Amino acid sequence: MTQLELQLAPAPIKPTPGPTLAAEVRPGSRADRMRRPLAKDALKQLAEQHGVCVRPLPLRRTDTVTGVTEVVEVPCGATLAVKCKPCAERNRRLRIQQIREGWHLADEPAIRPEHPTEDVLALVRVRAHMEFEREALQYEPMHPDQRAAQLTDLDAGITELDEALGETNLRGHLTPKERDDRPRRKRSTKRRQDSPDLPRLPVSPRTVGRAYAGRAGKTYRPSMLVTLTLDTHGPVHSHLRRGAYVAPCECGERHGPYDDVLSTPVDPASYDYRRAALDSIHFARVLDRWWQNVRRAAGWNVQYAGAVELQRRLAPHAHFAIRGTLPRRLLKQIAAATYHQVWWPSFDQPVYTVEKPPIWDVDQQAYVDPKTREPLTSWAYALDDLEIEDARPAYVARLGRIDARGIEQATKDAERSIRYVTKYVTKDLTDQAKPRSDAQKAHFDRLHAELSILPCSPTCANWLLYGVQPDGAKPGLTPGRCTGKVHQRNTLGFTGRRVLVSRQWSGKTLADHRADNRAWIRAVLAGDMADTEQHDQDQAATDQLERYRFELARPEDPDVLPLEHRILRAVSARIRWRSTLNAARQRAPGDLSATASPLSPAA
Numbered sequence: 290m291t292q293l294e295l296q297l298a299p300a301p302i303k304p305t306p307g308p309t310l311a312a313e314v315r316p317g318s319r320a321d322r323m324r325r326p327l328a329k330d331a332l333k334q335l336a337e338q339h340g341v342c343v344r345p346l347p348l349r350r351t352d353t354v355t356g357v358t359e360v361v362e363v364p365c366g367a368t369l370a371v372k373c374k375p376c377a378e379r380n381r382r383l384r385i386q387q388i389r390e391g392w393h394l395a396d397e398p399a400i401r402p403e404h405p406t407e408d409v410l411a412l413v414r415v416r417a418h419m420e421f422e423r424e425a426l427q428y429e430p431m432h433p434d435q436r437a438a439q440l441t442d443l444d445a446g447i448t449e450l451d452e453a454l455g456e457t458n459l460r461g462h463l464t465p466k467e468r469d470d471r472p473r474r475k476r477s478t479k480r481r482q483d484s485p486d487l488p489r490l491p492v493s494p495r496t497v498g499r500a501y502a503g504r505a506g507k508t509y510r511p512s513m514l515v516t517l518t519l520d521t522h523g524p525v526h527s528h529l530r531r532g533a534y535v536a537p538c539e540c541g542e543r544h545g546p547y548d549d550v551l552s553t554p555v556d557p558a559s560y561d562y563r564r565a566a567l568d569s570i571h572f573a574r575v576l577d578r579w580w581q582n583v584r585r586a587a588g589w590n591v592q593y594a595g596a597v598e599l600q601r602r603l604a605p606h607a608h609f610a611i612r613g614t615l616p617r618r619l620l621k622q623i624a625a626a627t628y629h630q631v632w633w634p635s636f637d638q639p640v641y642t643v644e645k646p647p648i649w650d651v652d653q654q655a656y657v658d659p660k661t662r663e664p665l666t667s668w669a670y671a672l673d674d675l676e677i678e679d680a681r682p683a684y685v686a687r688l689g690r691i692d693a694r695g696i697e698q699a700t701k702d703a704e705r706s707i708r709y710v711t712k713y714v715t716k717d718l719t720d721q722a723k724p725r726s727d728a729q730k731a732h733f734d735r736l737h738a739e740l741s742i743l744p745c746s747p748t749c750a751n752w753l754l755y756g757v758q759p760d761g762a763k764p765g766l767t768p769g770r771c772t773g774k775v776h777q778r779n780t781l782g783f784t785g786r787r788v789l790v791s792r793q794w795s796g797k798t799l800a801d802h803r804a805d806n807r808a809w810i811r812a813v814l815a816g817d818m819a820d821t822e823q824h825d826q827d828q829a830a831t832d833q834l835e836r837y838r839f840e841l842a843r844p845e846d847p848d849v850l851p852l853e854h855r856i857l858r859a860v861s862a863r864i865r866w867r868s869t870l871n872a873a874r875q876r877a878p879g880d881l882s883a884t885a886s887p888l889s890p891a892a
Contacts, residue, residue, distance in 0.1 A: 337375055343373050343374070345363065345852075345859065347360050348362070348840070380799075385711055387794070393498075394612060487585065496612065513615065514610055516691065517607045519572065522604070528546050549728055562735055565739075569605055582626065586619060586622075595710055597718075615693075620693050634755070640755055666758065742768070748760050
């Protein structure tokens, strides 16, 4: 095109911006009504802002002395934000308080048990005589029917006496609730040859870490933050940033922080999905073994508090706050020597498919081959094969990398570490690792597909795929459709407890910390809120329990207000309660910021 043609050519028409959605919507139309905020969403948002439960449970409380019946409300107590955000946040704050109070203790938190009374000892003495008589009855020369009748009478007396012992202040049980006459299978405790040995010291009852003297007479009592992960199952795409420099991934490229292929296998064909699924299933048992080894190698009763999360590569890992310090070399040695052996029948290769599984035979009362009608190997017989001398476990789960660093008491680093440990306790396990791209969704689906056909327990229906009948087999089992939590998409293999706290961490449970917060609030208010709903709910839990009888009220009961009315009333009560508490704190002399946490929804 020449210069003249360019001058004569019409200028390109620029598209004019179209009218906005607001201009297109006609007032009063359905589109105008649809974009208005929902009243229920506004109420829920207001309740969440003020820490009010969005789905309270109405309880009917009956006073057995006066006969007065009233409806009281209690929070639902959900621990996940998707169910109830205020209750989940209240639970997270309690966990933060629990970790903070028990991390750098200077004194032992152990509570010495009381001595049993003479009445309790008398019951235990009678129980001992009855156990002796039951054992001696086995050797008495008598007819089997007569022996069986006497055993039945004696067992009935033992059951009645155990119920009487259960009403005393004894903690725990003298004997197991049910007698199991089956011989217990014993496994060798000899360490594996492919695992390094560990030092084993007598475990002292000490739970407090060492204190170190510093300058000017200052004493330091450091602790540790430890992160435990599983071993690698294959290289994955990673964002490797070292300061301002981004290192190349194993694929040779540099990925951004939001790349679609992050945390997915570099080579999905060689990625060991089976081992990744089995490690997730048995990760809780590996953690239990880890803490046993830590205490045996350290020589004292190490206390911990932490939580389990899911890495972006969909492998569980755990963050733990440890009271006291241990050498990093020892921790790495313990991690390398920690393993968990799964003594199950072999399940390396499936014998059947999900489409053509074994079927239940009514006559044989067992699952049989669909072609030959031969019964599958029973669970007890399959375990008998593991009693031979050179038997091997079906799987061995191990730990991978460990990161440990010291934490000083009452520092910003300690507070950041506490919130780092508890940042995901209000979310489901897979919420922080939800797939965004097609590659991440394919990785998620492939791991879940592997979990759906692996056995999760001795009673899992997936044992039928490997030619073994589950323990206690019954009709109706469908392999590939086991209802265990291992196979669900929101757990992705891990079914243990998300929050792990040792028994002597702070010497208190969550209920104890909650009671401490309420006691602190009552001390601040000094009776100003004695007639509020919060005080009424607290009295219902602390007054004489035998005086009241509780039952769940039905929503259709005439004295139960609709949910929206109850939430509105609770929001107003919480605002008034908060204002009164703030005013009382301003009038009260001294520093009222409690050591655990100041005013929080946990109170």
